[in-house]
Structure formats: structure tokens, C-alpha cells
Amino acid sequence: MATGTKLFGSSIKRREDPRFITGKGIYTDDVKLPGTTCAAFVRSPHAHARIKSVNVVKTKASPGVVAVFTGRDLANAKVGGLPCGWLLPGIKLPPHPALAVETVRYVGDAVAVVIAESAFAAKDAAEKVEIQYEVLPAVTDGLSAVQQGAPTLHSDAPGNICFTWSIGDKEKTESAFRGATIVKQHLVNQRLIPNAMEPRASLASYEPATGDLTLWVTSQNPHVHRLLMAAFVLGIPEHKMRVIAPDVGGGFGSKIFVYPEEVVVAWASRQLGRPVKWTAERRESYMTDAHGRDHITDAEMGFSKDGKIIGLRVKTHANLGAYLSTFAPLIPTYLYGTLLSGLYAIPAIYCEVVGVFTNTTPVDAYRGAGRPEATYLLERLMDLGARARKTDPAEIRRKNFIPADKFPYQTPVALAYDSGNYGPALDRALSMADYRKLRAEQERLRREGRYLGIGFSTYIEACGPAPSQVAGALGAQAGLWESAHVRVHPTGKVTIYTGSHSHGQGHETTFTQIGADELGIPWEDVELVHGDTAAIPFGMGSYGSRSTAVGGSAIVMSLNKIKEKGRKIAAHLLEAAEGDVVFEDGKYFVRGAPSRAKTFQEVALMAYLAHNMPPGLEPGLEATSFFDPPNFTFPFGTHIAVAEVDPETGQVKIVRYVAVDDVGRVVNPMIVDGMVHGGIAQGVAQALWESGVYDSSGQLLTGTMMDYALPKADQLPFFETDRTETPSPVNPLGVKGAGETGTIASTAAVANAVMDALAPLGVSHIDLPLTPDRIWRAIRDAKKGGRA
Amino acid sequence: MNRAISVTVNGKTHKHEVEPRLLLVHYLRDVLNLTGTHVGCDTSQCGACTIIMNDMAVKCCTVLAVQANGSKILTIEGLAKDGQLHPIQEGFWEEHGLQCGFCTPGMIMQALQMLQRNPKPTDAEIRRGLEGNLCRCTGYHNIVKAIQYAAKKMARK
Amino acid sequence: MKISGEHQLKAPVEKAWKALTDPAILQKITPGCERLQPVGPDEFEATLKLGVALVKGTYKGKLALREKTPPESYRLVMEGSGAPGFVKGEATLRLREQEGGTLVSYEGDAQVGGAIASVGQRLMEGVARMVLSQFFRNLEKELGRKKEGKS
Numbered sequence A: 001m002a003t004g005t006k007l008f009g010s011s012i013k014r015r016e017d018p019r020f021i022t023g024k025g026i027y028t029d030d031v032k033l034p035g036t037t038c039a040a041f042v043r044s045p046h047a048h049a050r051i052k053s054v055n056v057v058k059t060k061a062s063p064g065v066v067a068v069f070t071g072r073d074l075a076n077a078k079v080g081g082l083p084c085g086w087l088l089p090g091i092k093l094p095p096h097p098a099l100a101v102e103t104v105r106y107v108g109d110a111v112a113v114v115i116a117e118s119a120f121a122a123k124d125a126a127e128k129v130e131i132q133y134e135v136l137p138a139v140t141d142g143l144s145a146v147q148q149g150a151p152t153l154h155s156d157a158p159g160n161i162c163f164t165w166s167i168g169d170k171e172k173t174e175s176a177f178r179g180a181t182i183v184k185q186h187l188v189n190q191r192l193i194p195n196a197m198e199p200r201a202s203l204a205s206y207e208p209a210t211g212d213l214t215l216w217v218t219s220q221n222p223h224v225h226r227l228l229m230a231a232f233v234l235g236i237p238e239h240k241m242r243v244i245a246p247d248v249g250g251g252f253g254s255k256i257f258v259y260p261e262e263v264v265v266a267w268a269s270r271q272l273g274r275p276v277k278w279t280a281e282r283r284e285s286y287m288t289d290a291h292g293r294d295h296i297t298d299a300e301m302g303f304s305k306d307g308k309i310i311g312l313r314v315k316t317h318a319n320l321g322a323y324l325s326t327f328a329p330l331i332p333t334y335l336y337g338t339l340l341s342g343l344y345a346i347p348a349i350y351c352e353v354v355g356v357f358t359n360t361t362p363v364d365a366y367r368g369a370g371r372p373e374a375t376y377l378l379e380r381l382m383d384l385g386a387r388a389r390k391t392d393p394a395e396i397r398r399k400n401f402i403p404a405d406k407f408p409y410q411t412p413v414a415l416a417y418d419s420g421n422y423g424p425a426l427d428r429a430l431s432m433a434d435y436r437k438l439r440a441e442q443e444r445l446r447r448e449g450r451y452l453g454i455g456f457s458t459y460i461e462a463c464g465p466a467p468s469q470v471a472g473a474l475g476a477q478a479g480l481w482e483s484a485h486v487r488v489h490p491t492g493k494v495t496i497y498t499g500s501h502s503h504g505q506g507h508e509t510t511f512t513q514i515g516a517d518e519l520g521i522p523w524e525d526v527e528l529v530h531g532d533t534a535a536i537p538f539g540m541g542s543y544g545s546r547s548t549a550v551g552g553s554a555i556v557m558s559l560n561k562i563k564e565k566g567r568k569i570a571a572h573l574l575e576a577a578e579g580d581v582v583f584e585d586g587k588y589f590v591r592g593a594p595s596r597a598k599t600f601q602e603v604a605l606m607a608y609l610a611h612n613m614p615p616g617l618e619p620g621l622e623a624t625s626f627f628d629p630p631n632f633t634f635p636f637g638t639h640i641a642v643a644e645v646d647p648e649t650g651q652v653k654i655v656r657y658v659a660v661d662d663v664g665r666v667v668n669p670m671i672v673d674g675m676v677h678g679g680i681a682q683g684v685a686q687a688l689w690e691s692g693v694y695d696s697s698g699q700l701l702t703g704t705m706m707d708y709a710l711p712k713a714d715q716l717p718f719f720e721t722d723r724t725e726t727p728s729p730v731n732p733l734g735v736k737g738a739g740e741t742g743t744i745a746s747t748a749a750v751a752n753a754v755m756d757a758l759a760p761l762g763v764s765h766i767d768l769p770l771t772p773d774r775i776w777r778a779i780r781d782a783k784k785g786g787r788a
Numbered sequence B: 001m002n003r004a005i006s007v008t009v010n011g012k013t014h015k016h017e018v019e020p021r022l023l024l025v026h027y028l029r030d031v032l033n034l035t036g037t038h039v040g041c042d043t044s045q046c047g048a049c050t051i052i053m054n055d056m057a058v059k060c061c062t063v064l065a066v067q068a069n070g071s072k073i074l075t076i077e078g079l080a081k082d083g084q085l086h087p088i089q090e091g092f093w094e095e096h097g098l099q100c101g102f103c104t105p106g107m108i109m110q111a112l113q114m115l116q117r118n119p120k121p122t123d124a125e126i127r128r129g130l131e132g133n134l135c136r137c138t139g140y141h142n143i144v145k146a147i148q149y150a151a152k153k154m155a156r157k
Numbered sequence C: 001m002k003i004s005g006e007h008q009l010k011a012p013v014e015k016a017w018k019a020l021t022d023p024a025i026l027q028k029i030t031p032g033c034e035r036l037q038p039v040g041p042d043e044f045e046a047t048l049k050l051g052v053a054l055v056k057g058t059y060k061g062k063l064a065l066r067e068k069t070p071p072e073s074y075r076l077v078m079e080g081s082g083a084p085g086f087v088k089g090e091a092t093l094r095l096r097e098q099e100g101g102t103l104v105s106y107e108g109d110a111q112v113g114g115a116i117a118s119v120g121q122r123l124m125e126g127v128a129r130m131v132l133s134q135f136f137r138n139l140e141k142e143l144g145r146k147k148e149g150k151s
């Protein structure tokens, strides 16, 4: 344990920042290789069509063109389809070719690629590809797609059903509902488009002389990219492929997956013996980055007379888009259904999910991934329950919290919560918000005809995935541990290699804080290497708020091995028994005799000089570890949003936002706060602005930053944050993960605040996003209804 | 077809023959290899490409390289002087105004103009001033604080 | 996307009708029309170059004049595609005498796909209006020029 040391828990400034604030960061598109060719993709403008012909004669003759490839060319070369990394019983896995061969299934589906000497030449030539389509009827929403007579996307998935999955006890839930007060709600959790500010990009370089292929790619998990691409798509030996993810400009999930473009670029580079580069234009990002959410749900919650939840029943249609993205089946199932107990004691839960194919961009993990959907559902129902029972929303939540003395707690939906104490976070948030005063203020404003609302979201998150055995049993096609290699150099300087990969989280700072603390050496003496499969042992990457909990713990394991070997060397040098030697503040000494000490640096030097080593001990000082935690971690907290709604315009203003999170122990509070801010902003944006919209023919109507409403600085308040700290028992650092909490909690908090504001007007629910137009209509309809 | 241009970037004059349709941002990134200026969109919304051109903050994804002929340009690479960070850069570092760093160069250049025009902005004025710059990571909270930090520091000088 | 409107021409109905059904003139007055080649009775292949933001590009397609009722009305059916996407639609043109000239009214429905669709309908409508207004201005000029030529 790293308790009591100086760097753990301190907000030191980030080590990566100097390069970013001076414009010296190196993102994928910044990597330049001589002789690089540029790729441009020709994409389907139709949501669903048969490809009748592809004519590339004029394209090939276009100036500067190096090569043109179609889906047929890839198929003939035996390039595999894009793999799906998570399987469910009975799941349908229709093929997903990198370039469409016979049928296109969403607007943006790639049909051909043009590779040319410059980006201009490639784009000019791409315009000359002539494709004849036979347009087929399209379907875009998850409910319509399963109706009789809906157009079928894949012949091997009848009715467009990819899977039907359930969790919980159906009978028990049915019987629990008898005699309960039931609140019901139809909920749409709309489609979101990730919008990492750095567009996806890839650059592949093949060296014919050695047969080595190097791929620079915007990836959250370079090893996963390499494994899936080498073994399942390109069929090349894994050791002949190197994947480098340099600085990554945000991911939010969207850079986990293997996409057609990097497959094509890598393959083409091998064909041509030249580097090939592709960088998405933003409109391509909108069409092809995996989208998030998109659930249509019917949910019912039963309450007993005294206000206890006695059952929850959920049926969800999850829109998966046109093909299965890399981890698509996981998101609306194990990351959603298993979270439906929230932090409440609910005796009976049953959840059924239908995964549906539609003529839309594939859907996969987006910040929170399944857990925001579960939280939104639960927290809306809690508020509806509170309203039906005329109870205070804070109190109905508190009443249903799993009591602190009931841990470990087994939920009816598979998860076993290891630790938790939910009351203090709620109390802290209430006092920060000055709840009583807020309610009084709300009353006062209402008398003036102003509508202020207070919204709660008390949430739990399962993150830090792991454990591998469980993941395997649930369908994962990979383990979910993390690796770390620690190399001590002869001078006592240290390099840490981690399989996690930062796309903004500041690992170079946090992980070296851990390293310097454990070894008692200056922070400057520790360096982090990440994002390069040639340098690092196989690793699983960064997603699901797992980097510190899993990756950081692997580092601690390796550091412990280093310290132990160092102790052997030190004991030998001090001519003492190993058991008598202690290590403190970077020094080995015999217990009680700190004046005669060997520094970590001296020991490191001896490990490499090896002139005077304990008998039988190998020279060198490095260690590799793989950490596979016994369980997920469970961050939780209470968020309170205060919003004012203008009933004349439907405009919402967030007045205040209070967030109290418990993410376990915190290595760098400044970094954690930053992630919480960003997470809240994304969740608020889902509540109020963002929505990926298709028209009925499958055209993406929100395909640019003009049409898709990303949050701007003047729409958001400052966030008031605080923490409680319940250390996680499942890893040596006691950390839980903080990358997604904000997003998971905030959508529901804001939605509840708006509904609370509109309560006196008779509005109880509006589907997201709560745009002025929707709010205004709901108010008008409620008035009409009231009159009738 | 190519046209000759001469542009002074970060104090250094460059002469090149460029295609008339080449955007200034691609000229900076691909011809001059100044990759600190980023491209985040294709509709002039994100502001990742903001630079200072003839004392004005502009989104250089909407300027053709030929239009920049004869102009004086400052990019993020030219902001620190003699290894000394500009107070705005310092503010972003001190206040954790960046995470992935992709929006950061544009944010900083935009802030530079904002503080030149309004050395003592309110928080609300800063937020409004960032109207044309998107950040997906920070929720803007610490960006506003970073610019306030810089404003205070610059006022002391 | 629905689009409708009207335009007052100085020329008499007969003359306007002739111009509006003559492929050579149509090609001349349609902004960006590089080619309009007859491939059958009242059927043409067209190449159109349009340049507005993301909509910019070369479109190739077919055009047909159907249900011709000289000199009153016809239905224009078109279909074209290019790098930014595709356009499909039809419009009915009606000609009526008014104030010694001709009132041309049109009413149509167009479907767009690909990038053109994703830039949003509000932009598309602006583009369509711009193209149409230029079309009629050109037509006016063309009719005027003819008149001068004759006299």
C-alpha cells in the first residue's frame, strides 16, 4: 500500500502538458513518413442498397492515383471481415467486410478506396468512381426494425434480431408486482455521436525487406487493435505487426474498436510497399465512428406501501446499427442489465434486451456504455415514484439505499457489490446544495411564475473490468487484466511500461506518481511508456474507467517485485538477514539502523554491475506483472442539478451543479476533478442538446457540428465537486475509476431537474434531449390536457 | 496553376508555390510541418485550427493559403518566447485546462485575442469568447479558470 | 425536401414554353450544367457542377420531361449522383399567362442522400433557391437576347 507517502493524493501538474500547450504533441495525423500516399474512401450515400456495379476505370486514370481497391479486391485477397469481440448465446454474427461487396447497409458504409500521391488527388479520383446501386427500403429505429414486414438487413438475422438476452428472475418479479404501486414509463435513450475532437486516423507502413508492418492509429488499446487485425482480419503474424497509438485526442469509447479504414490502410500498405495514410474528415467521423446509446425501453417499478422498491421490470430494444461493432453486444447487456439494481435494495428484477440491426451507423461503447442508460432509467423511475407517492426525491432514494452493513451485497442481477456507504455522499451533496434553502427558493420563484427544478441522480457504476474469468464466462473473447513492466536502469532511473493507454487521462503523471512513491525516488526519475506494442507487453488498454484500478495495480505488482529483489541485494550488501531489511523513502536498511543504508540507486547499480550479488540471484532489475482483479470496482455518488426553465420558450438554464463522487482513493485529485467535469458536460449535453437523428430513409441529419449540438462553454456552469472515499478492496491501490462517473450520473440529474421544474405545469416526462421545442410542446400539451 | 506565396510564420518568412485550393491550415501542417495547429472539423465550428493572422484570431481551416500571401502569422509553436511559456500557456498548465490537448492550441490562441481585447474579462465573458471553440474533455470549467489565471498574471506585468 | 415557388417572366407563354423544353437552352440556363444530352424522346443525360460548401461536386444523372401538355405544364423527373451524394426528385412546372407575360409556378419534392443530406435541410433549401433564382435570371436573359436577336 502506498499510504502515507507524498505523491499519492497530490494534485501535481501534468507531465504531458508542456508538449500540448506548445503545440508539440504528436497525434496520428502529425506523423509524417517520406513517400506517404493518401487514402480516400468512397462511401454509400444510401442507407440500404444492392451494389450493381463499381466502375473504377476513370478513377485509375485520374492524375496521381496509385491504386484503387473495392470490396471484391479485399474479398479475393482473403481479407477477413471485422471481428466482434463479445459473444452472447444465440447471437447472430453477420459478416462485416471492411469494404462492402454486395450490399451497403448504412450511409457511410465504405465501398471502395482510392490511394493517391496526395489527399487532393485521392479525393478528386474518388469522385470518379461510378457505382450503380439498386436502392432498397431502409429501417432506422430499433422498434420498427423488428416489426413484421420491416426490411431485412442480414439474411442470417431474421427479423433483424441479433440477440435476445435477459437477466433476473421473471416469475419472482411478476409476483412482486402484485399489489404494488406501479410507475411505468416508456423511455427513449437517444443515439449519441462521440465527437472526440481528434478525428480518427491511421497510417500504415510496410517494410518489404523485413516483412514488418507498422500501424499508427488513434487507438485506446493498441494491443487489442494488433491482435484483432493481425489474427482475424489480415492474417499476418502478430509479431510482424507493430501498432503505435501516439497522443490520442480523446476517445470516449469511439477509439476502442477496429474500424474498416485502418484495416484497409494496413492491407493496402502491404500491397503497395508504401506508407498509406487516412485521416477522417469530421463528416466521416459523424457517419462512421461508432455511435452510442440508442435504446427504446419500457420500464416499470413497483413500490410497497411504505415506499420501498419491490420490483423492477425492463424491456429494451437496443439499436446496434448495421453491423456488430467490436464490443457492441456487451454494452446493452452486461454493462446495462447488471446495473439495474443501482444502489438500491431491489428484491426482484427482470430485464430483457433485444439487440436489433438497423440501417444506421454501428453502435458500441460511448462514455459510460450501458451504465448511463441503466442509471437514467432507474433515476427517472425513482422520481416518478417519488412524485406518485408525494415523497421527497432525496428521501425516497435514501430509504431504498442498500444499508451500509449489508456489504458485500449480492444484487438480483449478477453483480456482487464489495463495498459501499451511500448515505454520506447524499448528505454531503444535500449540504453543499443547501437543499432546504433551495426548496424554499423554488417555492418563492414559483409564486413569481418562475420554474426552478432540483434533480437528483444517485448512481452506481461497475468499472475497472476485469475479472477475466467472469468476462470469459459472459462471452468476452479476451481477458480483461492489465500488464505492467517496470525497468530499473543502472543509475536508478525507472521506466514503466503499461498496457493502458491515455487518450487524455494523464497516465504519464498519475502512473509515475505511483512509481516514484513506491520506490521513494524523485518523480522526475520515473518515465512512462505507453501506446506501442513493440515496447510493451501485451495489454488491454483504456476503457471502462479501468486504467488506474487495473493498469495502476499491475504497476504496483511489478514495483513490489522490484523492491523484493532489491531487498535481497541490499541485505547481501549490508550483510544482514533479508527479513531484517526494511525499505523506506528509497533506502534499504536494517530495522532500527537507518544510518547505515543502501539507497535504491546503489542497489540498482549493483544489480547491473553484479560484482557482489547474493549467490544464485540473477543480475538486472526489472519485473513484469499481469493484474487480474477479483471483481469490478463500484464507484457511486450523488449528483444534484438545479435548472431553471423558461415556460415561454422552453429554454433550460443549468443554475448549479453539485457532484459528490466516491471513486475510492485518488492518486491525483486535480486529474480526477477534471474528468468529472468533462463527464458531467457530456451527460448534461445528452439531457439537453445532443441527438443523432436519421430521417426515415436512413439519411443522417445530424452529420456536422452545425447540426449536432455539442456543448459550448457558455451553456455550462462551473461544477461544484467533492468526494467521499471508500477504498476499493479489490486492488492494492484502493482506487475505483473516475472516467465515466460524471456522464453516468448527470443525464438523469438534469432530466430530473427539468421535470421537477415543470411539475406545477403538469408535465411528468419528456424524452431526451430536452430541447426548447420539446419542452414548449409538452407544456402546451399539458395545458390542453388540463383544460379538456 | 500553382501560385507563389510568401508568408511570415512565427517570425520566419516562407516562400512556396501552392495549389490555389490548399487551405492555410494544411499549408501550416503539411508544408511547414507546424502540426500544433489542429483540424477538428470541416465546417468551421471547432476552433482547433485557430491561429493569429495579422493580429486577428482566425480559423485557418477557412482561409486559403493563397489568401494568406503577405500576412504575418502566429501559431501555437511561436507563442513561448525563449523557452518562457506565455501566461496563457502557463494558465492552462496550472489550472489543468486540458486533457487530451487536441483543442488546446486553438483555445490558447483564441484566449490570446480575447485577453488583448478585454484584459479583465468576467467568467461569463470568457465563456462567450470561447463560443467558437469546442472542447470535448474538460467541460470548460478549468479552461475558464486557466484564462482567468492568465488574465491576472498578465495584469501584474 | 419540398420546394415551390413562382417566377414572372416578361415573355409570352408560347415562347417561355419553347425555352423551357429546349435542351440546348436548358443546358445554357441551368447553373453549372455542363452537358445535357438527349438519350430518348424528352430524356436526357446530364452533368451538373454545383459548388456550395459540402455540396460541392459534379453530379451525373438522368432528366426526363413527362406528361407534357403544351404550353401549360410538364413534370420534370430527375435523378443524379456525385461524390457528395445523390439527388432524386420531381417537380411540376406550370405556365400561365399573366400581365402580358408568363407566370411560371413550380412545385416539387426532392430527396437527397449522403453528405448533402447530412449538411441539413436548411442549407439545402438555400442552395436550391439560389440555383433556381439563377436559373430564372438566366432564362430571362436568354429570352431577352432572343428577342433582340430577332428584331
Ligand code: FES
Residues within 6 Å of the ligand: B038, B039, B040, B041, B042, B043, B044, B045, B046, B047, B048, B049, B050, B059, B060, B061, B062
Ligand atoms: S478545423 Fe474546426 S474550425 Fe477549423
Ligand code: FES
Residues within 6 Å of the ligand: A197, A249, A250, A504, B097, B098, B099, B100, B101, B102, B103, B104, B134, B135, B136, B137, B138
Ligand atoms: S482537451 Fe480534449 S478536446 Fe479539449
